[in-house]
Amino acid sequence: MIDRRQFLVGALGSLVLSRLRNVAAVERALLEYVASPQDLGTPTEYFDRLIIPNDVFFVRSHFGPPGLDMSRRLLVDGLVGSTLDLSVSELKKFPEVSVTSVLQCAGNGRALYTPRVPGVQWVHGAMGQAKWTGVRLRDVLQKAGIKPEAKFVHIRGADNSPGPQVPTYLRSLPIERALDETTLFAYRMNGEPLTLAHGAPLRLVVPGWAGDHWMKWLTSIRLETKEPDGFYFQTAYRMPIETVTPGAAVPPEKMKPLTVVPVKSIIGRPTDNGAAKRGAQEVVGIAFSGGSAIKLVEVSTDGGTNWKSAKLEGEPGAGRWQVFKHEFKAEKPGKYMAMARATDRAGNIQPKDPAWNPSGYFWNGWHSVSWTVA
Numbered sequence: 052m053i054d055r056r057q058f059l060v061g062a063l064g065s066l067v068l069s070r071l072r073n074v075a076a077v078e079r080a081l082l083e084y085v086a087s088p089q090d091l092g093t094p095t096e097y098f099d100r101l102i103i104p105n106d107v108f109f110v111r112s113h114f115g116p117p118g119l120d121m122s123r124r125l126l127v128d129g130l131v132g133s134t135l136d137l138s139v140s141e142l143k144k145f146p147e148v149s150v151t152s153v154l155q156c157a158g159n160g161r162a163l164y165t166p167r168v169p170g171v172q173w174v175h176g177a178m179g180q181a182k183w184t185g186v187r188l189r190d191v192l193q194k195a196g197i198k199p200e201a202k203f204v205h206i207r208g209a210d211n212s213p214g215p216q217v218p219t220y221l222r223s224l225p226i227e228r229a230l231d232e233t234t235l236f237a238y239r240m241n242g243e244p245l246t247l248a249h250g251a252p253l254r255l256v257v258p259g260w261a262g263d264h265w266m267k268w269l270t271s272i273r274l275e276t277k278e279p280d281g282f283y284f285q286t287a288y289r290m291p292i293e294t295v296t297p298g299a300a301v302p303p304e305k306m307k308p309l310t311v312v313p314v315k316s317i318i319g320r321p322t323d324n325g326a327a328k329r330g331a332q333e334v335v336g337i338a339f340s341g342g343s344a345i346k347l348v349e350v351s352t353d354g355g356t357n358w359k360s361a362k363l364e365g366e367p368g369a370g371r372w373q374v375f376k377h378e379f380k381a382e383k384p385g386k387y388m389a390m391a392r393a394t395d396r397a398g399n400i401q402p403k404d405p406a407w408n409p410s411g412y413f414w415n416g417w418h419s420v421s422w423t424v425a
């Protein structure tokens with residue numbers, strides 16, 4: 052006979068094992084960039100659809116997730132009329148809204164800059180689109196009462212840095228961006244409860260803005276008059292104000308925080324170096340821009356001499372990707388290529404080669420693939 056303690060240990064052990072197996076199943080479909088903390092990329096061939104399924108959605112964090120704590124509360128304090136301390140079920144009493152939006156890490160494409168920039172060497176996989184469900188920051192902040200001197204919202208999560216020498220991760224949003232009707236406290240992703248990897252029980256959703264603002268494992272938001280101090284705000288996630296010489300050091304006063312994701316398109320199919328049969332060829336990909344809807348995606352199959360407008364599918368919107376499709380006939384066997392460039396409704400055109408910057412952020416060059424037709 053086993054006693055209660057042995058039973059519990061055994062039961063817990065097998066539970067942990069089955070959890071681990073689930074994680075392993077997910078990893079098989081994702082591309083592992085860094086093992087610990089896990090940085091997992093979505094394979095490029097998934098960029099042919101409007102929604103990236105949760106089990107292949109990229110994962111990124113600085114220190115790895117904290118323990119799963121579904122009873123973690125959200126504190127809303129600082130320059131508010133009254134402090135709020137909310138459980139997830141209390142938060143769910145605010146009107147529920149869903150927003151379909153792209154989450155892209157600012158470092159996506161870092162590996163494609165020359166000279167090389169240190170950091171996770173993401174190629175294309177640190178982005179995805181999902182339907183995010185939760186409640187508006189605006190509704191919660193209005194309930195708390197916003198003092199007129201509040202200008203910034205400081206945001207914290209439950210993940211601790213690995214030691215006292217390493218600063219804690221924190222972000223900040225200007226109050227106007229926090230009050231935008233698309234900015235959410237989210238608890239569901241593509242209709243399913245948020246998983247720990249993606250921030251359970253609560254994460255921030257900031258459509259159109261880079262992933263670093265999308266704080267996971269939320270613990271508090273605090274209204275302040277100023278931007279926060281510290282490495283993660285004053286040094287990291289900054290871009291040069293003007294174009295700089297590749298490889299150059301940029302002084303801090305010439306840097307600004309990165310916010311809106313620039314216009315970009317990526318080809319999901321055909322896969323680079325793949326193979327296809329003679330006849331109809333379909334080039335399929337996704338295109339988005341953080342600041343406005345997509346106006347046009349052009350595809351060239353002759354190295355950039357001629358460009359044709361692709362068909363767009365899905366709803367247009369700022370921070371929201373659409374699928375583009377372009378068909379042509381490959382009459383002869385041989386090597387074929389395609390490349391894509393997107394233009395947004397504000398008139399921004401995806402550049403052939405984006406400007407190098409010291410942290411390798413926001414790569415959005417033309418994506419090209421080649422394949423063999425037999």
Ligand SMILES: Nc1nc2c(c(=O)[nH]1)N[C@H]1C(S)=C(S)[C@@H](COP(=O)(O)O)O[C@H]1N2
Pocket residue numbers: 108109110111112113114115154155156157207208209210220248249250262263264265266267268269
């Ligand atoms: N608490 C916390 N939130 C975080 C991070 C983190 O390290 N800690 N990383 C951010 C970064 S840099 C990105 S790109 C996104 C990635 O979100 P995902 O793992 O759901 O794709 O989470 C953001 N939220």
Ligand SMILES: [Mo]
Pocket residue numbers: 111155156157158262263
């Ligand atoms: Mo990121």
